[in-house]
Amino acid sequence: MIPVLMLFLIPVGGGIPAGVLLARSHALAWPVTAGLYFVSDVILALLFEPVLRLLILAGRKINFIGRAAEVMRAAMSRTTAHYGGAGPFALIMIAFGVDPMTGRAAAAAAGHGFIAGWAIAIAGDMLYFGVVMAATLRLNSALGDPNRTMWVILAAMFLLPVVVRRLKAAYARRGNLFCRSSIT
Numbered sequence: 668m669i670p671v672l673m674l675f676l677i678p679v680g681g682g683i684p685a686g687v688l689l690a691r692s693h694a695l696a697w698p699v700t701a702g703l704y705f706v707s708d709v710i711l712a713l714l715f716e717p718v719l720r721l722l723i724l725a726g727r728k729i730n731f732i733g734r735a736a737e738v739m740r741a742a743m744s745r746t747t748a749h750y751g752g753a754g755p756f757a758l759i760m761i762a763f764g765v766d767p768m769t770g771r772a773a774a775a776a777a778g779h780g781f782i783a784g785w786a787i788a789i790a791g792d793m794l795y796f797g798v799v800m801a802a803t804l805r806l807n808s809a810l811g812d813p814n815r816t817m818w819v820i821l822a823a824m825f826l827l828p829v830v831v832r833r834l835k836a837a838y839a840r841r842g843n844l845f846c847r848s849s850i851t
Contacts, residue, residue: 675707684820762791
């Protein structure tokens, strides 16, 4: 179980698909695998929170860091406006769409403390884990090759957000053009 946990502690890249496939090869049930991922999120919380607190303190003393925090707060406000404000759902979606550290930072900017902030961030990250775990297991059962499965899932993890952003931008441009033509 320790090797699976270690893979889950990798902050970016193939930690999830590799850990899920390793857990499957060691006959770990999916609830145990999800539990290990949850433990990795708790470890992340304990390691990242002091860094976040130091950045908040430094932002009060160092203008550059304070301005960066204000920029992040403004970006978070713009992002959460799409979900009806900086409520828990919007913050969970930030953690789901980016990563738990960003989700925690957004929750801190919205005024949530350690427990509530990390609960929000971990909830979003666990949702993301569930999607990637299900896709990994399903694809591996179809392909039968863990290496190809991992590479396909990794490609999807990195390319799908780019494709979705481009499609949304194209749709928004077409929608705006449509709106302008219907007014005139």
